[in-house]
Amino acid sequence: MEKIKLTIDGVPIRAKQGEKVLFAALDAGIYIPNLCAISGVRPHAGCRLCFVEIEGRPQPVTACTEEVAEGAIVHTDGPRIRRLQRTALELLLASHPIECKTCPANKHCELQNIASFLKVNLNTKRFRKKLRDLPVDDSHPDIILDPNMCVVCSKCIWACVEQRGIGALNYAFRGDRTIISAFGGDRLVDTRCDGCGLCAEVCPVGAISKNVKKST
Amino acid sequence: MTEEEEIKKQTLEILESRSRERGKLIPILQDIQAKFGYLPREAMLETANFLDIPESEVYSVATFYNQFRFVPPGKHQVKACLGTACQIKGGRIIIEAWQRELGIKVGETTTDREFGLERVACVGCCAMAPVTVVDEQVEGKVSPTRVKGILLAFDLAKQKTSKKVKKAKSS
Ligand code: SF4
Ligand code: SF4
Ligand code: FES
Ligand code: FES
Numbered sequence: 001m002e003k004i005k006l007t008i009d010g011v012p013i014r015a016k017q018g019e020k021v022l023f024a025a026l027d028a029g030i031y032i033p034n035l036c037a038i039s040g041v042r043p044h045a046g047c048r049l050c051f052v053e054i055e056g057r058p059q060p061v062t063a064c065t066e067e068v069a070e071g072a073i074v075h076t077d078g079p080r081i082r083r084l085q086r087t088a089l090e091l092l093l094a095s096h097p098i099e100c101k102t103c104p105a106n107k108h109c110e111l112q113n114i115a116s117f118l119k120v121n122l123n124t125k126r127f128r129k130k131l132r133d134l135p136v137d138d139s140h141p142d143i144i145l146d147p148n149m150c151v152v153c154s155k156c157i158w159a160c161v162e163q164r165g166i167g168a169l170n171y172a173f174r175g176d177r178t179i180i181s182a183f184g185g186d187r188l189v190d191t192r193c194d195g196c197g198l199c200a201e202v203c204p205v206g207a208i209s210k211n212v213k214k215s216t
Numbered sequence: 217m218t219e220e221e222e223i224k225k226q227t228l229e230i231l232e233s234r235s236r237e238r239g240k241l242i243p244i245l246q247d248i249q250a251k252f253g254y255l256p257r258e259a260m261l262e263t264a265n266f267l268d269i270p271e272s273e274v275y276s277v278a279t280f281y282n283q284f285r286f287v288p289p290g291k292h293q294v295k296a297c298l299g300t301a302c303q304i305k306g307g308r309i310i311i312e313a314w315q316r317e318l319g320i321k322v323g324e325t326t327t328d329r330e331f332g333l334e335r336v337a338c339v340g341c342c343a344m345a346p347v348t349v350v351d352e353q354v355e356g357k358v359s360p361t362r363v364k365g366i367l368l369a370f371d372l373a374k375q376k377t378s379k380k381v382k383k384a385k386s387s
Contacts, residue, residue: 166270167271171279191271
């Protein structure tokens with residue numbers, strides 16, 4: 001198939017037709033912050049971190065939804081982009097407990113990575129902190145779900161529903177009350193979760209993690 | 217028949233005439249709620265089974281919409297308004313008062329199933345804000361003291377009827 005030629009941050013890039021700008025850039029070693037995109041999967045476009053500018057387009061666009069186009073000139077850096085990304089991140093941090101020391105994702109957490117890339121303090125005070133006090137589910141021998149940590153990226157749902165065809169978990173509620181939950185708020189051990197751990201692998205933060213204490 | 221079996225049976229009756237399409241989920245849930253006044257667990261499980269989708273997906277859709285309830289309604293339904301006007305006039309304080317006095321949160325029902333509490337958005341009498349609708353009765357300019365008063369009135373009414381019942385029994 002003919003490759004599409006475009007330029008990202010001055011670097012000439014060839015990408016497959018239909019490829020999203022985000023993955024074309026990442027493949028070429030150009031980092032664009034992102035939390036909710038999975039290569040080849042219909043974009044969720046919920047995190048609003050992956051903004052880029054494309055010459056000739058008046059508004060920044062999300063790189064995870066934008067297909068590569070012949071001759072496009074993309075900029076991933078710039079004050080407008082960075083401001084949008086910082087705001088999106090600071091909004092996420094406003095409802096995220098900063099407990100890195102005890103978090104299972106410490107040092108391989110996407111929020112930490114993105115914050116350091118965007119030079120945002122994890123303890124930013126820009127927006128009023130609004131934490132939730134939801135019970136942690138450590139009933140299952142293989143995985144632990146701490147909904148307080150969730151950034152609602154939907155990756156675990158993709159893993160469990162689309163990849164595994166199991167659907168032990170899904171969203172529940174809406175708006176700022178949205179959480180990841182089993183049916184009826186049940187404990188995961190009472191669902192058909194078979195403990196494959198795929199959800200924990202794709203979770204970019206510490207909301208779903210492998211249950212290291214119980215499994216040997 | 218236990219309550220659960222009864223719910224299951226009646227749910228199957230609702231499902232019987234339906235096509236097994238994912239797109240029918242919401243109308244099915246609406247019919248279930250119309251029947252029971254809420255979405256019983258067993259009914260949601262039966263629906264998932266019928267449509268051949270994960271239970272968690274039924275729960276996800278059901279919790280997305282404010283119209284669905286997950287606990288049986290109370291004998292008396294308290295609807296505290298949090299529309300714009302009521303919000304400004306201290307609607308939140310009124311909701312908190314109801315929660316405190318009834319010992320339940322919004323969306324719950326007291327264990328004796330006497331009172332259910334819900335939050336509504338503008339009931340159309342903003343001039344009387346903050347408003348609470350108890351059963352079909354509109355209460356305007358509600359204060360925390362008034363909340364206590366309303367509940368006291370229900371208590372008294374209940375005592376009276378139980379006395380009457382007693383009297384009727386003894387005579
Ligand atoms: S461990 Fe596997 S089966 Fe269990 S919830 Fe996660 S993805 Fe689903
Ligand atoms: S639990 Fe993790 S993977 Fe699932 S939505 Fe939340 S942050 Fe994303
Ligand atoms: S990665 Fe594009 S919106 Fe989340
Ligand atoms: S806002 Fe409460 S009645 Fe209109």
